[in-house]
Amino acid sequence: MKRVRLSIVGFGVVGQGLAELLHTKRELLRRTFSLEVVLVSVSNSRHGFIYRDEGLDIPTLLDLSARRQPLTQHADIQHWPNALEGLQATTADVLAEATWTNLQDAEPGISHIRAALTKGIHVISANKGPAALAATELLTLAQQHGVQLRLEATVMAGTPILSTVQEGMAGVNIHAVRGILNGTTNYILTAMARGRNYAEVLAEAQGLGYAEADPTADVEGYDVVAKTLILAALVFGQSLKPEQVKREGITGITREQIQQAAHEGKRIKLVASLSRAADMPAAPLEARVEPIALAAEDALAQVNGVMNALTFHSDSLSSVTIIGPGAGRLETGQGLLADLIAVSKTL
Amino acid sequence: MKRVRLSIVGFGVVGQGLAELLHTKRELLRRTFSLEVVLVSVSNSRHGFIYRDEGLDIPTLLDLSARRQPLTQHADIQHWPNALEGLQATTADVLAEATWTNLQDAEPGISHIRAALTKGIHVISANKGPAALAATELLTLAQQHGVQLRLEATVMAGTPILSTVQEGMAGVNIHAVRGILNGTTNYILTAMARGRNYAEVLAEAQGLGYAEADPTADVEGYDVVAKTLILAALVFGQSLKPEQVKREGITGITREQIQQAAHEGKRIKLVASLSRAADMPAAPLEARVEPIALAAEDALAQVNGVMNALTFHSDSLSSVTIIGPGAGRLETGQGLLADLIAVSKTL
Incomplete structure (x- = not known):
């Protein structure tokens, strides 16, 4: 023992x-x-x-x-x-x-x-x-x-992300990650996709304890930027500063935009992404946090409510997606x- | 070194x-x-x-x-x-x-x-x-x-499954797993959901090298039974024999059944499952390999073509799904x- x-x-x-x-x-x-x-x-x-x-x-x-x-x-x-x-x-x-x-x-x-x-x-x-x-x-x-x-x-x-990169996927050369890393905003966007409006859903999320009284860190993307910086360091071994991540929150997204996307078979999600040229391990990372209209076939498009997900794109495993709870x-x-x-x- | x-x-x-x-x-x-x-x-x-x-x-x-x-x-x-x-x-x-x-x-x-x-x-x-x-x-x-x-x-x-159970999810008490563990049958079912018929798609899969000349091991579910036995041993520590897995392949699935399911917003997949009572770690496992019509919200329903996926249900992580290549x-x-x-x- x-x-x-x-x-x-x-x-x-x-x-x-x-x-x-x-x-x-x-x-x-x-x-x-x-x-x-x-x-x-x-x-x-x-x-x-x-x-x-x-x-x-x-x-x-x-x-x-x-x-x-x-x-x-x-x-x-x-x-x-x-x-x-x-x-x-x-x-x-x-x-x-x-x-x-x-x-x-x-x-x-x-x-x-x-x-x-x-x-x-x-x-x-x-x-x-x-x-x-x-x-x-x-x-x-x-x-x-x-x-x-x-x-x-x-x-x-x-949800096993960092250990998976370091242990289960040891030896894999990852050139991009894309994920939904904030449950509050995903909850709001999922409810808006069902026809509700931003203010109403935010108030509900606050009542359920999914969102803070001051929701800025979530809805403006700062929380996701933090997680993006962590992934940059631990998946790619690169130290980025917050200002190196192009950031856009979800407060500018209208119900009309979401419904228009749905009409085209797409889903708007707040997506964090890190990528570099596939054949250049030392190339600088491009880091973004922004709402994106994802095609329905994208594994991330189907991740709803407070669930989070991350997709790894690599040389020897094409794409691997891990979906799981993001808080709690x-x-x-x-x-x-x-x-x-x-x-x-x-x- | x-x-x-x-x-x-x-x-x-x-x-x-x-x-x-x-x-x-x-x-x-x-x-x-x-x-x-x-x-x-x-x-x-x-x-x-x-x-x-x-x-x-x-x-x-x-x-x-x-x-x-x-x-x-x-x-x-x-x-x-x-x-x-x-x-x-x-x-x-x-x-x-x-x-x-x-x-x-x-x-x-x-x-x-x-x-x-x-x-x-x-x-x-x-x-x-x-x-x-x-x-x-x-x-x-x-x-x-x-x-x-x-x-x-x-x-x-x-795709990191077994190492994730043993390392990334160490300490988690898993009471059920459900997965799509065979690329050949998933390729066939995905194509049939788009309106094609079994024999035609099987011949195409054989031409692409996804299916063997004798497709029995895949389409009758024997390959998935083997993987189910491996998961029983490595996720639950229980040795099962092949005859303890209830098995049904996809050869009896008609295009009409698939289209009927689609009409209800569902997708028919060949699903492997292992489960036991959540609060009884030593309870015997129920093991099944069978076609199931999955609701569209199920993370497995959206796994198409030759991709595989596995969902773990547990005490401290609710559900975690890993999607990735299943062969190659x-x-x-x-x-x-x-x-x-x-x-x-x-x-």
């Missing part, structure tokens, strides 16, 4: 989703992977960082979080005012970074990740900020310290869990 | 596909994986098994094969009348098994695989016979000898290549 000591920094929706999976899948992890995960520390921005060498009790933490109570449970729990101080003062084998996504400067996640990697702690992260703005720098830092940085949960939640508490937690299992195999 | 000594047994379409990829991707393998593959032995049923300790020249082998010449090229090449004798007399780190699929008794592939595993040689295989009839036995044998047996290329060629020389070779890279990481 392999015992892995885990720290979860950011105990919101995603961090709690991972904790819940670790609890409900405890037996499966033991039986299938000979893996026992001990949650040694947890933090959130409200209550700071707590650490207990013998491990924390997950159901208690989930219950305290649900009641918005301080996470401290035992007399022997140590406490620091914030995650960065806690990480620097304590130990773990793996850090799960699940604080909020900041696409301006990637803080505080990037500082947590740098601190962990520098201490020789493996990092699995669901945080799109550091992955979008600094994946190449952070992967280099991980390599320098002989540890892994895995980012599966940053693109399409736990357990779905994103699952991306972290798969990365945790992958890391644990090397420990 | 890691040097891996490879034996390719079965130098037909798939074995040659792998060899070609090893040759064209030599630089990519060095640069990306620090991997140098030395092809030390090759066999085919016509010319037997040849071995050269320093490695064989791939372009020469491909040229000799294309001209149906004996594969012997150098004075220092050793020769055995068949692969089994050759494997027993020589050494390698990895065996790529790519002989013909025999769904009766899995020979000669299964003997090659047993011989290699018993000698402590890792095995990657594209041969559906041993995988369908004896995956559990062979995986146990591999474990006993401390080596890996990887079978990515046996289901949907190099380079596509199947790519499945072997990805497995070879995975094995090499553990050497």
Whole structure:
């Protein structure tokens, strides 16, 4: 039995989703992977960082979080005012970074990740900020310290994208990817294709929790730009800046345009794409996020509602498309869990 | 640089596909994986098994094969009348098994695989016979000898299915899979949906090389049954026998049935399915291969021509669908290549 000591920094929706999976899948992890995960520390921005060498009790933490109570449970729990101080003062084998996504400067996640990697702690992260703005720098830092940085949960939640590129499709030369990477906008466009109008559907998506009160990051394409930058780094090994992605959101799309497309057998989707000349691995990438009227035969045209999808075009596999959930508490937690299992195999 | 000594047994379409990829991707393998593959032995049923300790020249082998010449090229090449004798007399780190699929008794592939595993040689295989009839036995044998047996290329060629279940979706509890796993029948059904008749399309598929002269294995569903058995073993850990799969082919489907389905917005596909009660991991599997009229919203309904697809239903990822090529020389070779890279990481 392999015992892995885990720290979860950011105990919101995603961090709690991972904790819940670790609890409900405890037996499966033991039986299938000979893996026992001990949650040694947890933090959130409200209550700071707590650490207990013998491990924390997950159901208690989930219950305290649900009641918005301080996470401290035992007399022997140590406490620091914030995650960065806690990480620097304590130990773990793996850090799960699940604080909020900041696409301006990637803080505080990037500082947590740098601190962990520098201490020789493996990092699995669901945080799109550091992955979008600094994946190449952070992967280099991980390599320098002989540890892994895995980012599966940053693109399409736990739907296996990044591991598939790196493992299942190892040796494939990918020259283009095209995808639907935002559930909110796909939900809105799908409903508009059924005849409803933008404002009404947006309000409904907000009510269902699919869209934020301020929907700008989704509907203007910034969230998809972030995922496009992550794919540029991890699929193509190229660091792009946000301003190198040609971006257009969906706010200018009218119901009439959508119906006109439908009339021609097409579907308008917010499509992220990265491509380079097929025979030039080092050629610069063209990166775009924009609404496109897709032909009905396109695998992406049939991806509806909050589902996401990504198509890889390559030399030895023509095209491969992966369709799956793009968000969600357990779905994103699952991306972290798969990365945790992958890391644990090397420990 | 890691040097891996490879034996390719079965130098037909798939074995040659792998060899070609090893040759064209030599630089990519060095640069990306620090991997140098030395092809030390090759066999085919016509010319037997040849071995050269320093490695064989791939372009020469491909040229000799294309001209149906004996594969012997150098004075220092050793020769055995068949692969089994050759494997027993020589050494390698990895065996790529790519002989013909025999769904009766899995020979000669299964003997090659047993011989290699018993000698402590890792095995990657594209041969559906041993995988369908004896995956559990062979995986146990591999474990006993401390080596890996990887079978990515046996289901949907190099489209990453088995590695995705085992790595990208590690920790997911899958309770059902449903897929389109045969390109020939999907090509025929797709053409029939466009108004053509069975006999005409079958003849065309035979002309294009998509269907065999004797199409029974495809059109009666035996090929899909084999893949269903492989998925039962590798996704669910259950050994099923062919007679435990309820099987119905496509020869009874009329153009009228297909047009009637289309009229209702549905598509008839030859669907393989495996399922068990969601909350009972040890419950017996229900296994079926049969034509089904799929609703247009089903991700599988839109998979046309020779493309294949598989949907996984699970606890923490709801549904994930992977669409990709299901056959082909380079596509199947790519499945072997990805497995070879995975094995090499553990050497």
